[in-house]
Amino acid sequence: MVLVDTSVFIAYFKKSGSVPCRKMRHLIDNDLPYGICNYVYQELLQGALNKNEFDLLKDYLEPLPFFDLKYGRQSYENAARLYFDCRRKGITVRSSIDLIIVEIAIENGLYLLHDDKDYTMISEVSKSLKFY
Secondary structure, eight states: OEEEOHHHHHHHHTTOOOHHHHHHHHHHHTTOOEEEEHHHHHHHHHTOSSHHHHHHHHHHHTTSOEEOOSSTHHHHHHHHHHHHHHHHTTOOOSOHHHHHHHHHHHHTTOEEEOOOHHHHHHHTTOTTOEEO
C-alpha cells in the first residue's frame, strides 16, 4: 500500500509530468491501492481556490483509505526523535508535518510516494522509510 503525500497530488493535478506524477498515474491506471492521512487531506483542502474546488477535492479524497499514527504519544516522540537524529546529521527538516507523515508511513508499513526533497533527506537517517 502506498501513502501519497500532498506534494504528489499538487504536481499530479498540475499535470507536471514528473516521476512522482507518472508513478501516481501508474497507481490510478492499474487500480493499485493508495491512501492518504489526515494531514494530506487538510493540506489539499486548504489549497482549494474556491468552494467548488474544495467540494471536488473533498469528494475525490473521502473514499480513499486514511492512515493515522498508531501509538499515541509514542508516535509523536518517535517523530521528534527522527527530527533530533536528522539535526545531529546536519539535516534540517522544514516541516514537522513531514516527520509525522514519515512516522505514519513507517508505523503502517506503507511506501511513501512524494515529490519533496525533505523526505529524501529524512531517508538518509531513517532506514525504515520506504519509497514507492
